[in-house]
Amino acid sequence: xxxxxxxxxxxxxxxxxxxxxxxxxxxxxxxxxxxxxxxxxxxxxxxxxxxxxxxxxxxxxxxxxxxxxxxxxxxxxxxxxxxxxxxxxxxxxxxxxxxxxxxxxxxxxxxxxxxxxxxxxxxxxxxxxxxxxxxxxxxxxxxxxxxxxxxxxxxxxxxxxxxxxxxxxxxxxxxxxxxxxxxxxxxxxxxxxxxxxxxxxxxxxxxxxxxxxxxxxxxxxxxxxxxxxxxxxxxxxxxxxxxxxxxxxxxxxxxxxxxxxxxxxxxxxxxxxxxxxxxxxxxxxxxxxxxxxxxxxxxxxxxxxxxxxxxxxxxxxxxxxxxxxxxxxxxxxxxxxxxxxxxxxxxxxxxxxxxxxxxxxxxxxxxxxxxxxxxxxxxxxxxxxxxxxxxxxxxxxxxxxxxxxxxxxxxxxxxxxxxxxxxxxxxxxxxxxxxxxxxxxxxxxxxxxxxxxxxxxxxxxxxxxxxxxxxxxxxxxxxxxxxxxxxxxxxxxxxx
Numbered sequence: 001x002x003x004x005x006x007x008x009x010x011x012x013x014x015x016x017x018x019x020x021x022x023x024x025x026x027x028x029x030x031x032x033x034x035x036x037x038x039x040x041x042x043x044x045x046x047x048x049x050x051x052x053x054x055x056x057x058x059x060x061x062x063x064x065x066x067x068x069x070x071x072x073x074x075x076x077x078x079x080x081x082x083x084x085x086x087x088x089x090x091x092x093x094x095x096x097x098x099x100x101x102x103x104x105x106x107x108x109x110x111x112x113x114x115x116x117x118x119x120x121x122x123x124x125x126x127x128x129x130x131x132x133x134x135x136x137x138x139x140x141x142x143x144x145x146x147x148x149x150x151x152x153x154x155x156x157x158x159x160x161x162x163x164x165x166x167x168x169x170x171x172x173x174x175x176x177x178x179x180x181x182x183x184x185x186x187x188x189x190x191x192x193x194x195x196x197x198x199x200x201x202x203x204x205x206x207x208x209x210x211x212x213x214x215x216x217x218x219x220x221x222x223x224x225x226x227x228x229x230x231x232x233x234x235x236x237x238x239x240x241x242x243x244x245x246x247x248x249x250x251x252x253x254x255x256x257x258x259x260x261x262x263x264x265x266x267x268x269x270x271x272x273x274x275x276x277x278x279x280x281x282x283x284x285x286x287x288x289x290x291x292x293x294x295x296x297x298x299x300x301x302x303x304x305x306x307x308x309x310x311x312x313x314x315x316x317x318x319x320x321x322x323x324x325x326x327x328x329x330x331x332x333x334x335x336x337x338x339x340x341x342x343x344x345x346x347x348x349x350x351x352x353x354x355x356x357x358x359x360x361x362x363x364x365x366x367x368x369x370x371x372x373x374x375x376x377x378x379x380x381x382x383x384x385x386x387x388x389x390x391x392x393x394x395x396x397x398x399x400x401x402x403x404x405x406x407x408x409x410x411x412x413x414x415x416x417x418x419x420x421x422x423x424x425x426x427x428x429x430x431x432x433x434x435x436x437x438x439x440x441x442x443x444x445x446x447x448x449x450x451x452x453x454x455x456x457x458x459x460x461x462x463x464x465x466x467x468x469x470x471x472x473x474x475x476x477x478x479x480x481x482x483x484x485x486x487x488x489x490x491x492x493x494x495x496x
Contacts, residue, residue: 001033003131004494008162009198010137010153012178016169017200019060020236020477021228022136026067027478028487029132037130038064041119042079042138042152044089046268046305047238050396054378055095056080059271063237064134067474078122079115079151081106084266084306084354093118097376107149116151120159127160132494135162142185154190163195163493166222171201171230175212180219195493196225198485203230206484226485234476235278235469237271244270247277248285251295256283257455260296262323262339263288265313266306269398272336273300275441275466281455290322297453298332299323301339303398303437307372308349308360311342320363327365332430332452335366337399340424340433344368345406353400366425366433367409372401382418383436386426390444392418395436403435415439441466 007025009018022038029036038061049062049072057077065072074095081089087103093115106112127133137153141164150156157164168179183194197216202209206227213224244263251258261273263286277284287293301323304310314320327333335343343365349358353372362369380396393415405411414424414432424434430452439445443464463469481487 001131002495004029004034004491005496006039006127006133006135006160006162007490007494008135008137008157008160008164009167010141010157010164010182010194011139012142012166012168012175012182013140013172014138016167016172017228018136018167019064019238021167021198021200021481022060022134023064023067023236023474024477024481025490026064026134027474028481029134030067030069031475031478034132035070035130036068036132036134037070037126038068038076038136039123039126039133040077040136040138040152041123041156042081042115043077044081044083044138046082046266047271048080048082048092048269048398050378050380050398051095052380054380056092056097056376056378056398057095059237059269060136064136066470067477068130070130073126075122075126078119082268082305085309090305094122095378107146112149112151116155119151119156123156123160133160133162135160140182141166142182144185154186154193157193158190162193163496164193165196165198165225165490165493166194167198167200169201170199170209170227171203175199176216176219179216183220183222194222195496196223196490198225199227201230202227223486223489225490226481228481228484231480234480235274235473236477237274237470244286248283249287250285250292252283254283256281257297257450257453258295259284259298259300260287260293261285261300261302262293262314262319264302264304264310264338266304266310268303268305269337269437270302272302272437272440275463275469276446278469279446279463281450288317288319290318293319293322293326296326296331297455298334298449299326301333301335301342303336304338304342306354307338307341307347307370307401308354308358310338311347311360311362314342314363324363324365327431330430332449333365333432334449335433336439337435337437340366340435341370341401341403343431343433344370344403346370347401348372365431366427367406367411368403368425368433369406370401370403374400376400377435381423381436383415383423385445385448386413386416386422390448393439393442393445395438395441397435398437399435403433
């Protein structure tokens with residue numbers, strides 16, 4: 001098929017829906033016989049994914065690759081920033097962590113030119129293999145104070161020769177001002193790259209915005225390609241922690257298993273819980289209040305980008321005491337990655353990976369201790385339950401640190417990996433920890449977890465094939481976009 005010009009979805013701001021729309025366009029192009037691939041030069045997120053060759057990228061690009069029907073690779077997101085604390089982030093370059101940077105140094109230092117070259121090289125390699133490239137900008141395309149160091153918005157659009165479509169979020173208000181300002185604040189050359197506008201998250205009858213479409217086209221002098229309605233019946237994995245604000249926050253009394261995810265300040269990879277959230281047997285809620293935690297049947301300590309800081313936070317807000325009390329009362333406690341580390345006797349940081357080079361006491365719920373190391377473990381993994389009873393399952397590991405039995409204690413593993421190595425620990429059938437992200441995407445492990453509180457009830461029917469479930473969501477998203485966006489006109493601007 002004829003190669004198409006790259007399509008960039010830029011935004012009037014953060015959280016306007018660029019990532020989800022990009023996934024939808026990826027699926028549309030795949031359905032129409034093209035070989036698309038996603039690209040975001042620079043991403044800032046705590047939700048990440050591991051590629052088959054053991055490299056790390058932002059979760060959104062892995063989701064978009066899945067919508068394309070291809071394996072993710074580091075070229076899809078060459079620069080990833082993972083916030084560790086105030087103004088400090090881990091820098092992941094071409095899939096590998098290369099150190100920590102503070103915000104000022106990152107945006108103002110000479111290294112920006114090197115990063116720009118790395119991003120352009122990744123795009124060029126990707127473009128040689130796929131068409132079209134569905135590009136995603138970051139935040140607002142009109143941050144004037146950051147324009148000189150921009151490597152993800154219009155400077156990348158210029159390098160790619162992309163057709164830029166501005167995504168404007170009408171739900172937050174000010175759609176005319178934000179769209180007009182975003183375009184008019186560009187240089188004359190960059191304005192010529194902007195080929196259309198998509199108004200996103202419209203609530204109500206979209207026909208009520210017909211006059212608004214004409215006004216936007218008149219003042220911005222580019223076509224409005226579509227008005228996409230707000231939707232909540234299509235489930236696409238999100239990477240932005242802002243999405244947590246919309247999650248449930250309390251238990252129910254309707255007979256389902258109440259599963260509480262402890263809300264950490266540096267929570268990471270909370271997409272671990274997407275499959276569980278859509279299981280009809282489960283009420284999943286996020287909690288940072290000790291009183292609400294008391295109503296949970298199962299408590300999950302999630303991953304963290306700063307385990308020691310989050311341990312301190314749990315002690316300050318009373319959640320540490322509430323979790324240990326719940327464990328003593330027979331509640332099921334599951335720790336994943338950083339949460340697993342917290343459940344042990346201690347976490348040591350001799351190299352100052354998380355700052356300070358100190359040792360912190362854990363929650364002492366599992367007989368293990370953790371030492372944070374400079375090298376990060378990154379790999380996709382096949383594993384089984386150590387106690388048997390189910391087949392092979394799939395997950396992935398992203399962690400700094402090695403966890404071992406504390407003082408020679410007996411530490412029965414939770415999982416056995418395909419290479420024969422043990423992972424995690426389970427004590428008394430109800431206290432368990434693992435490094436396996438994605439473990440809860442496996443129905444067999446979900447059934448096992450729910451059985452610990454007597455709520456497995458297989459007859460109620462969970463998601464038996466999460467991969468097939470996600471495939472249906474991508475198709476539903478593509479159908480929604482086709483109904484509300486002029487796809488023929490979109491192809492037209494990409495063929496120019």
